[in-house]
Amino acid sequence: MAFVDEMTVKANAGKGGDGVVRWLHLKGKEFGGPSGGNGGRGGDIIIRGVRDLNRLVRYKGVSEFSAENGADGFRNDMEGRNGTHTYIDVPVGSRVVHKESGREWDLLTEGEEYIVFEGGRGGFGNSHFKSSTNQRPEQFSEGKPAEEGTLFIEVRLIADVGFIGFPNAGKSSLLNAFTKKKTKVAAYEFTTLEPNLGVLYNYVLADIPGLIEGASSGKGLGHAFLRHVRRTRVLLHCVSTEHEDVVSAYKTIRDELLQYDEVLTQKPEIVFLTKIDEVSESEYKEKEKELKALGLTVIVVSILDDTLVKGAQDALITFLENLA
Ligand SMILES: Nc1nc2c(ncn2[C@@H]2O[C@H](COP(=O)(O)OP(=O)(O)OP(=O)(O)O)[C@@H](O)[C@H]2O)c(=O)[nH]1
Ligand SMILES: [Mg+2]
Numbered sequence: 001m002a003f004v005d006e007m008t009v010k011a012n013a014g015k016g017g018d019g020v021v022r023w024l025h026l027k028g029k030e031f032g033g034p035s036g037g038n039g040g041r042g043g044d045i046i047i048r049g050v051r052d053l054n055r056l057v058r059y060k061g062v063s064e065f066s067a068e069n070g071a072d073g074f075r076n077d078m079e080g081r082n083g084t085h086t087y088i089d090v091p092v093g094s095r096v097v098h099k100e101s102g103r104e105w106d107l108l109t110e111g112e113e114y115i116v117f118e119g120g121r122g123g124f125g126n127s128h129f130k131s132s133t134n135q136r137p138e139q140f141s142e143g144k145p146a147e148e149g150t151l152f153i154e155v156r157l158i159a160d161v162g163f164i165g166f167p168n169a170g171k172s173s174l175l176n177a178f179t180k181k182k183t184k185v186a187a188y189e190f191t192t193l194e195p196n197l198g199v200l201y202n203y204v205l206a207d208i209p210g211l212i213e214g215a216s217s218g219k220g221l222g223h224a225f226l227r228h229v230r231r232t233r234v235l236l237h238c239v240s241t242e243h244e245d246v247v248s249a250y251k252t253i254r255d256e257l258l259q260y261d262e263v264l265t266q267k268p269e270i271v272f273l274t275k276i277d278e279v280s281e282s283e284y285k286e287k288e289k290e291l292k293a294l295g296l297t298v299i300v301v302s303i304l305d306d307t308l309v310k311g312a313q314d315a316l317i318t319f320l321e322n323l324a
Contacts, residue, residue: 003194004056005155005227008099010064014042014083016120016143017070019128024076034136036126037073039143042119043083047096047151049107050089053197056155059088067117070143073125083119088151093158093231099150108158116151120144154227157195159206160320162229165238165253167210167220170274172196173303174238175207178313183207190221195228200313203320206232213252216259226260234320235269239291241279246287247294270297270319272312277302 017039024032045067068083090096096105098116105114121144129137163171167189175181179198184191189210196207208225215223229235235257243249250271257264271291276284284300291298297319301312 002057003054004060005194005225006153007056007059008150008152009059009062009088010148010150011045011086011088011117012064012066012148013045013117013119013146014067014069015146016040016042016122017072017080017083018142019123019125019140020073020075021126021138021140022073022075031136034126034130035075035077036140037075037078037080038125038128039073039122040070040080040082041122042070042143042146043067043085044115044119045088045117045147046085046113046115047088047090047105047107047153048113049092049094049110051092051110052089053091053155053157055089055091056153067119067146069146070119070122072143073122073140077125077127080122082122085119087113088116088153090153091155093156095154095156097152097154099152101149117147117149120146156231157197157206157228159197159204159228159232161203161205161234161236161316162232163205163207163236163238164226164229164257165210166212166240166243166249167191168242169210169238169240170303171207171210171238174236174272174274174301174309174312175205177303177309178316179205193221195225201317203317205236211253211256213256215256223256223260226257226264229264229267230261232267233323235264235267236316237269237271238274239271240274241276241284241287246273247290250291250294250296268319268323270299270316273298273300275302276300276308277304 020036022036024035067086071080123141129139172183181198183196212220
């Protein structure tokens with residue numbers, strides 16, 4: 001099933017139950033006192049972080065979440081039942097935005113929860129209004145309306161390293177080489193259509209779809225999936241030796257990052273010059289030199305060479321450790 005990493009839904013908490021007007025019926029007494037109970041509280045809409053990246057798929061086709069209304073009060077001063085809360089479970093890493101007010105919540109740990117829309121308070125029954133001067137109150141109040149609005153939910157993966165680069169740069173091949181993943185790899189562009197996570201020692205690596213020039217204006221797969229590298233500590237930028245001009249290829253991707261959000265360009269970055277087996281030694285050395293001249297940390301790699309793969313992996317770990 002396709003990965004769903006954003007959705008917009010309407011949600012409404014439960015309305016409070018109404019208070020009621022009731023009278024005590026006591027044996028032998030014609031007029032008992034007031035006994036109308038208060039209404040119950042309406043249920044809340046609560047967002048909660050869960051460790052299930054694919055959770056939003058389950059909500060496909062759901063356009064509205066509602067919490068239960070509070071029940072009206074009863075006779076004998078009985079309060080109406082509170083409405084049940086409704087939980088919206090979102091993958092850990094998600095950001096939820098209340099569209100109307102702009103309020104935001106980040107759910108970074110499992111079980112973390114926030115009330116986004118509060119249920120209405122129950123109204124008062126006539127018992128509540130009893131006083132020395134008002135022995136037989138006919139008053140009651142209605143339950144309060146509930147909060148409601150539109151939520152935009154966006155999944156942002158939590159990973160240490162985000163793989164970025166042109167399609168076909170060898171990102172997924174490296175993820176597979178570094179971790180036990182068996183992500184699809186193929187000799188055409190946009191093989192990867194949704195993010196993949198892998199684990200290298202204690203580090204989580206996130207491989208995302210490729211970017212191209214103009215991705216920010218919708219070219220290729222667009223650039224919305226860059227949300228998945230927002231929370232990463234490090235960018236691993238793959239530049240293939242197949243580019244005639246590696247410096248311009250590098251800068252094209254950097255520019256797309258900038259178009260998406262400047263914050264991404266401020267993350268520590270390590271550059272992998274990939275597929276060095278595709279060109280002569282002097283050629284990749286020249287490309288490596290050109291990239292290094294930009295002041296970048298550059299590691300050369302080919303997935304066909306185990307020693308280079310191991311070296312690149314160690315370089316990445318060292319890079320991460322030096323940040324800590
Ligand atoms: N010769 C050679 N081919 C490689 C190397 N790394 C990857 N490839 C091949 O390059 C092609 C693309 O590799 P992928 O890992 O799918 O590239 P990607 O960057 O994930 O591509 P997208 O998912 O489309 O963005 C595949 O045919 C790989 O087998 C390498 O070091 N040397
Ligand atoms: Mg890929």
